[in-house]
Amino acid sequence: MMTKSEDFLFRGDIEQLDPYMAQLIESEATRQVRKLIMIPSESYAPQAVRQALGSVFNNVYAEGYPSLRSMHESEELLSDEAYQLAYFRRYADRRFYKGDDIVNIVEALAARRVAQCFANPNAPVESIRANVQALSGSAANLAVYDAFMKAGDTLMGLDLFQGGHLTHGSEFNTSGKRYKVVSYGVDPQTEQLNYEQIHKLAIEHRPQVIVAGFTSFSWAPDWAKFRAIADDCGALLMADIAHTAGLVIGGVYPNPVGIADVTVFTTHKTLGGPRGAVILTTDEEKASKIDNAIFPGSQGGPHPNKFAGIAVACRLAQTEQYRQLQERTVENAKAMADAFRARGIKVVYGGTDTHIVLIDVSAIPSRTGFPLRGEIAARLLDLAGIVVNKNTIPGDTRTALASGIRFGTPWVSQRGLGPKDMDTIAGIVQDGLTGIHPFAYTGLAGELPRG
Ligand SMILES: Cc1ncc(COP(=O)(O)O)c(C=O)c1O
Structure with a gap:
C-alpha cells in the first residue's frame, strides 16, 4: 500500500497542499450523492477501481506492449508474480522504456480479465485478444478505422441524429472528414432498425467498415443480421458496445465477441470502470493491426494506472452481484x-x-x-x-x-x-x-x- 513517506518532495495530503482543489473534490462528491444521476454514459466507479487509478502506476511510461506470450496466459499464471518477473529478467520485453516489469503483468492481467468477461461459445477466452491501451472510446474507434481503412474509403454507421455516435461518421468528427460516410437510419414508421434497408445500402455502397452500436438508440442489435450484411458486401464488422459492455458481461445484452470482427467498448459507462476503452478481436492478424494503430499509430505512452483500474473493474464484473x-x-x-x-x-x-x-x-x-x-x-x-x-x-x-x-x-x-x-x-x-x-x-x- 502507498504510504505518505514515499512522497519525495511535496509531502502531505491534498487538503494541506491544495486545499481549494480538495474542497472542489468534496463538492463534486456531495453533488454525486445529492443528485440522481441519470446520464446513461456515467456510472460510479467503485473505490477499489479509483484506488488503482490513483496508484503509483500513474508514474510510469510504458510505450509498446507486454510480450505476446503473456497476452495469452491464464490469470493463474499472471498471478504468479515471481514467475513473471523471472521471465522478464531473462527475456525482457517489447517496451520502448525499461522499468515496466510490473506494468507488464498489470496490462496482461487487465487484458486477460477482459477476455474472461467476454468469453462465450463463439469466442473462448484463449481466442480473445484485448488491447486495453486506447485512451477513450473515440480514440479506440478512430484507431480501428485507421487499422482497416485508408482515407477516402467508405464507413457505414448509424446517423448521429438517429442514435449513432460522433465517431460513426459525423461531419463534425474526423471519421466524417477522413472517410466517405454512408449512414443508415431507423425506419421512420417503426423507429426500429430495418435490416433489409441496411443491407440494400451496404450492397450499393460497399463500405470497408460497418459499425453496429449506438449512443442513444435504445434497442439491442441483431448481431447475426449485421454479420450477414457485412459478409455480403465484404465489410469488416465493428461492434461498438461503448454503452452496453457492462450489460453484455451481465448477460442481459447479446455478446458480439466472436460474431463481429472487432468489438470496441468504453470501460467507464455501464461497465463501471476507469475512463478508457478496449478493443477486442479473435483474429491474431487483426489484433496486430489494431495494436499498431493504437501505438505507434495514434497514441504514445498509455496510462498504466488505467490498466490497473480495468483489471480491478473486470474482476468485480465477474461476480454475481x-x-x-x-x-x-x-x-x-x-x-x-x-x-x-x-x-x-x-x-x-x-x-x-x-x-x-x-x-x-x-x-x-x-x-x-x-x-x-x-x-x-x-x-x-x-x-x-x-x-x-x-x-x-x-x-x-x-x-x-x-x-x-x-x-x-x-x-x-x-x-x-x-x-x-x-x-x-x-x-x-x-x-x-x-x-x-x-x-x-x-x-x-x-x-x-x-x-
Ligand atoms: C457508441 C459510442 N461509441 C463511442 C463513444 C466514445 O467514447 P468516449 O466518450 O470515451 O470517447 C461513445 C461515447 O458516448 C459512444 O456512445
Missing part, C-alpha cells in the same frame, strides 16, 4: 419507459431493452405553443436534482435544438433504486416538464430556446 446489478439496470430502464408512456410522454424508439430511455420533450403539450427543447428540459431537471442530457431524436437536424432528453439507469441502479423508484422519478419529470413555459428569442447563434 455485478450480474444482478446489470439485470436491475435494464429492469429499471424498462420500468421507466413504461412509466413515461403511462403518463402520455413519448418514448422514442418505442421502449428499451438496455439502460437507455429517450423521450421526446417537443411532443409534451406546451403552455405557450412553443415546443419544449431538450436543453431547457435538461437544465430544469438538473435544478430539480435529476441529471440527464439533451439528445437528438430522429427528425432533428440540429444538435443545439435537440428535441429529446436521454435517461440512463446505471448509476441509480448502483445506488439500489428499483422499478417503483423509476415510476416516482417519471412522475417528478412529468410535473417539471409540463410546468415549463417554453419560449425562444433570436440570439447571435440563431434561435435560443428558454423556459
